[in-house]
Amino acid sequence: MNLYEFEGKRILSDFGIPVPKSEMIYAKDADAPLTYPFxxxxxxxxxxxxxxxxxxxxxxxxxxKKNAAEILDMTIKGHRVNGLLCEQMVKAERELYxxxxxQGVDRPTLIISEAGGxxxxxxxxxxxxxxxxxxxxxxxGLKDYQLNSLAKLLGYPDVQDLIALIKKVQKAFFxxxxxxxxxxxxxxxxxxxxxxxxxxxxxxxxRNMRNKIEAIEEERKKLANVLAVEKxxxxxxxxxxxxxxxxxxxxxxxxxxxxxxLIYDGGGKVASFCELGGTTSAEVMYRAMKLTMxxxxxxxxxxxxxxxxxxxxxxxxxGITGYIKDHKLDIPIFTRMCGTMEExxxxxxxxxxxxxxxxxxxxxxxxxxxxxxxx
Amino acid sequence: MSILIDKDTKVLVQGxxxxxxxxxxxxxxxxGTEIVAGVTPGKGGMAVHGIPVYDYIAEAKKDHDFxxxxxxxxxxxxxxxxxxAIDAGIRLLVVTTEGIAQxxxxxxxxxxxxxxxxxxxxxxxxxxxxGITKVGSHPDRFFKPGRVGVVSKSGALSYEIxxxxxxxGIGQSTVASIGGGPIWGFSQKDAVELFEKDPDTDxxxxxxxxxxxxxxxxxxxxxxxxxxxxxxxxxxxxxxQGKSLGHAGAIVSGNVGTASTKINALTNAGxxxxxxxxxxxEKVYSYLNA
Numbered sequence: 097m098n099l100y101e102f103e104g105k106r107i108l109s110d111f112g113i114p115v116p117k118s119e120m121i122y123a124k125d126a127d128a129p130l131t132y133p134f135x136x137x138x139x140x141x142x143x144x145x146x147x148x149x150x151x152x153x154x155x156x157x158x159x160x161k162k163n164a165a166e167i168l169d170m171t172i173k174g175h176r177v178n179g180l181l182c183e184q185m186v187k188a189e190r191e192l193y194x195x196x197x198x199q200g201v202d203r204p205t206l207i208i209s210e211a212g213g214x215x216x217x218x219x220x221x222x223x224x225x226x227x228x229x230x231x232x233x234x235x236x237g238l239k240d241y242q243l244n245s246l247a248k249l250l251g252y253p254d255v256q257d258l259i260a261l262i263k264k265v266q267k268a269f270f271x272x273x274x275x276x277x278x279x280x281x282x283x284x285x286x287x288x289x290x291x292x293x294x295x296x297x298x299x300x301x302x303r304n305m306r307n308k309i310e311a312i313e314e315e316r317k318k319l320a321n322v323l324a325v326e327k328x329x330x331x332x333x334x335x336x337x338x339x340x341x342x343x344x345x346x347x348x349x350x351x352x353x354x355x356x357x358l359i360y361d362g363g364g365k366v367a368s369f370c371e372l373g374g375t376t377s378a379e380v381m382y383r384a385m386k387l388t389m390x391x392x393x394x395x396x397x398x399x400x401x402x403x404x405x406x407x408x409x410x411x412x413x414x415g416i417t418g419y420i421k422d423h424k425l426d427i428p429i430f431t432r433m434c435g436t437m438e439e440x441x442x443x444x445x446x447x448x449x450x451x452x453x454x455x456x457x458x459x460x461x462x463x464x465x466x467x468x469x470x471x
Numbered sequence: 472m473s474i475l476i477d478k479d480t481k482v483l484v485q486g487x488x489x490x491x492x493x494x495x496x497x498x499x500x501x502x503g504t505e506i507v508a509g510v511t512p513g514k515g516g517m518a519v520h521g522i523p524v525y526d527y528i529a530e531a532k533k534d535h536d537f538x539x540x541x542x543x544x545x546x547x548x549x550x551x552x553x554x555x556a557i558d559a560g561i562r563l564l565v566v567t568t569e570g571i572a573q574x575x576x577x578x579x580x581x582x583x584x585x586x587x588x589x590x591x592x593x594x595x596x597x598x599x600x601x602g603i604t605k606v607g608s609h610p611d612r613f614f615k616p617g618r619v620g621v622v623s624k625s626g627a628l629s630y631e632i633x634x635x636x637x638x639x640g641i642g643q644s645t646v647a648s649i650g651g652g653p654i655w656g657f658s659q660k661d662a663v664e665l666f667e668k669d670p671d672t673d674x675x676x677x678x679x680x681x682x683x684x685x686x687x688x689x690x691x692x693x694x695x696x697x698x699x700x701x702x703x704x705x706x707x708x709x710x711x712q713g714k715s716l717g718h719a720g721a722i723v724s725g726n727v728g729t730a731s732t733k734i735n736a737l738t739n740a741g742x743x744x745x746x747x748x749x750x751x752x753e754k755v756y757s758y759l760n761a
Contacts, residue, residue, distance in 0.1 A: 200683070203581070303547055350629075350680055353625075353707040356710065373717070403631055
């Protein structure tokens with residue numbers, strides 16, 4: 097779960113990390129919550145707000161009213177602005193970068209740089225020697241020698257302040273089982289470190305954070321433009337791809353991707369990709385059929401690729417035939433079925449008058465042919 | 472021989488009284504896996520398919536010898552139960568569980584490394600040495616004994632490719648299905664390293680997919696250390712940017728983890744990269760008969 101800046105800063109603050117004084121504004125007619133001058137910051141789950149004009153200084157009431165109204169109407173990189181963070185103006189003497197991440201790495205990794213305030217990917221390209229990375233042992237955390245060497249490498253004068261802050265960020269990261277805690281810029285204001293921005297990614301699988309995540313979701317209802325996204329409650333991954341004729345369902349991510357490649361290599365196109373997830377039931381298969389058929393794409397055929405390990409083919413067959421019994425199906429369905437409980441699965445399919453296949457390449461080719469013919 | 476598992480593999484099943492643990496224990500036993508005990512806290516004293524169940528691994532250890540654990544424990548308890556398994560001094564832990572918090576995965580893997588234990592997974596189908604033993608959920612009819620070593624992130628893709636190989640009369644030495652990521656214990660590089668040293672493997676098949684840099688790391692190793700032929704299939708060439716297709720690790724963001732990066736890295740390392748199962752079988756066949 098990606099957090100808005102204001103949500104992330106609250107967590108940082110809970111862990112004793114200094115953040116500027118701030119209040120949230122949800123509506124255009126709100127009163128100024130702080131004394132001038134302050135900064136209005138668009139709350140969106142994407143970067144590049146500053147360049148898009150989503151961060152503005154307000155010196156008086158007239159500027160505040162105008163800026164608040166304009167920013168609340170903005171869309172930044174496809175994201176509608178969701179409320180404003182009104183933050184006390186601070187002047188940073190220096191801007192650093194600090195993050196702890198578990199994204200794209202095998203171990204929690206601390207990244208720190210004297211070149212804060214710009215995208216770290218940009219610094220990595222132009223000034224790679226200005227980035228310091230250090231892996232963190234999950235059982236010990238950063239050791240004292242690591243922290244001391246970091247402070248030396250960075251050449252930051254107030255070593256104690258820096259180390260204390262890194263320890264707090266580390267505690268925030270591990271206690272919340274986060275995937276990313278990023279503070280960029282980490283400002284130096286009146287000689288002290290201050291988190292001027294926040295990017296926080298929580299792990300949806302972290303059980304100790306369930307209540308926190310629910311509380312955040314509840315509070316988000318106050319935001320003007322949050323779309324109520326209906327969460328898929330099953331293990332299914334459904335990805336609309338658009339502009340294709342084939343609805344693809346598979347009981348494995350790897351075989352699903354292989355089939356996707358085989359379809360494109362064979363001249364077909366896929367409207368939607370649906371993967372059932374781990375050990376699944378007839379109900380999950382039924383749901384996959386429903387999602388695929390009701391995707392809104394004009395699909396011409398369905399391709400179901402099943403190879404049962406944990407999954408049972410009788411359950412899968414019951415899911416498919418159950419859906420067809422309830423909804424009828426006016427397009428051809430091609431089902432490759434083999435593995436655990438294969439014979440029983442085939443029998444259930446045959447009783448419903450549905451063919452099954454054994455060879456994947458042949459099934460794919462038949463399905464492509466049908467999807468092109470029905471036009 | 473084989474990698475990770477062999478005729479001396481003795482298995483304890485964690486979470487043996489659950490639906491999946493019980494079913495897979497039965498299927499593994501029918502295949503010929505030597506399962507000596509099961510563990511589910513609170514269920515000690517009962518038996519599942521004749522396998523004695525204990526509350527704690529230490530209790531099972533008093534009565535039985537085992538060197539391998541396969542775990543079907545739910546995500547909430549997986550970290551502690553994995554520590555318990557590793558503390559028993561085993562050499563291989565197979566974690567089938569999906570949906571584990573990533574910081575927990577990191578701890579499990581680090582703890583295993585500190586204790587010289589391999590963790591295959593999490594979220595994996597496990598390992599099979601056809602004709603010898605299996606510690607996983609591979610449907611054995613798609614496999615047969617032979618001299619091809621297979622490593623795959625996806626379980627289902629390993630079944631699919633081995634089915635095609637087996638149908639063509641080509642058997643496998645060991646098939647390791649290591650999970651969909653984004654963090655892995657036993658890696659593709661680890662598998663390639665063991666297959667290179669395994670006297671009973673002649674050809675290595677590496678089944679990769681978009682996302683992460685496992686394939687690139689395996690490619691680095693292949694370039695430096697591998698003399699055996701490596702045939703590789705990378706799936707997800709046509710996957711959209713920025714969307715995960717079922718495996719949490721199978722996601723392309725920017726230039727990282729694309730199919731073409733992986734294909735180039737493997738090709739440059741001397742591996743033969745194929746586009747589909749049919750080509751894969753042709754290449755493997757020609758290397759076996761070269």
